[in-house]
Amino acid sequence: MQQQEQQAPSHPGLFKVLRQGDSTSFSSKLVAERDFKKGETIADLTGLTPGPKRYSSVQISATEHVELNSDLLYLNHSCDPSTYLDITKRAIVALKDIKQGEELTFFYPSTEWDMAQVFDCWCGADKCVGKVNGARHTPTEVLEQFTLSEHIIQLIKERDSNQ
Ligand SMILES: C[S@@+](CC[C@H](N)C(=O)[O-])C[C@H]1O[C@@H](n2cnc3c(N)ncnc32)[C@H](O)[C@@H]1O
Numbered sequence: 001m002q003q004q005e006q007q008a009p010s011h012p013g014l015f016k017v018l019r020q021g022d023s024t025s026f027s028s029k030l031v032a033e034r035d036f037k038k039g040e041t042i043a044d045l046t047g048l049t050p051g052p053k054r055y056s057s058v059q060i061s062a063t064e065h066v067e068l069n070s071d072l073l074y075l076n077h078s079c080d081p082s083t084y085l086d087i088t089k090r091a092i093v094a095l096k097d098i099k100q101g102e103e104l105t106f107f108y109p110s111t112e113w114d115m116a117q118v119f120d121c122w123c124g125a126d127k128c129v130g131k132v133n134g135a136r137h138t139p140t141e142v143l144e145q146f147t148l149s150e151h152i153i154q155l156i157k158e159r160d161s162n163q
Pocket residue numbers: 003025026027028029055056073074075076077078117118119120121122123
């Protein structure tokens with residue numbers, strides 16, 4: 001899905017898009033509209049549609065990618081993420097207690113093996129990985145610090161057994 005222009009919020013009361021910059025700066029973000037407890041399901045992932053790998057897609061298996069078709073498009077990457085995408089349960093889940101107004105983020109290599117759009121991370125976390133290009137390009141000891149999707153765990157095993 002392309003950048004959304006002033007559409008009705010997809011998840012009112014849960015999170016909203018904070019639009020900033022222009023469409024080429026990719027600087028908009030998603031913020032919580034209420035508090036969430038660690039482990040809480042923030043929302044189910046519904047309305048997913050299959051498609052090619054793109055900057056906006058999420059990988060759901062070794063070979064499949066989907067578009068989120070909601071404000072979740074604006075979920076940025078962080079190396080100290082506040083959420084993870086539980087691909088098995090099709091849900092976005094809080095990784096820590098989140099306060100209203102805080103940004104919702106996830107660790108992109110937790111779902112993405114080899115990303116379509118590589119970028120230098122702006123998160124500033126102590127353990128920031130720097131260049132974000134997908135789990136394929138990230139050392140196993142770094143990935144092991146994060147909550148990862150089953151398909152990424154499997155792909156890491158295959159990579160490491162071939163070395
Ligand atoms: C699906 S978009 C996320 C929403 C995006 N911020 C926007 O305004 O459209 C993914 C893109 O956002 C940017 N992005 C997300 N997280 C980032 C981060 N931690 N550091 C730098 N750029 C990031 C990158 O350009 C990435 O390819």
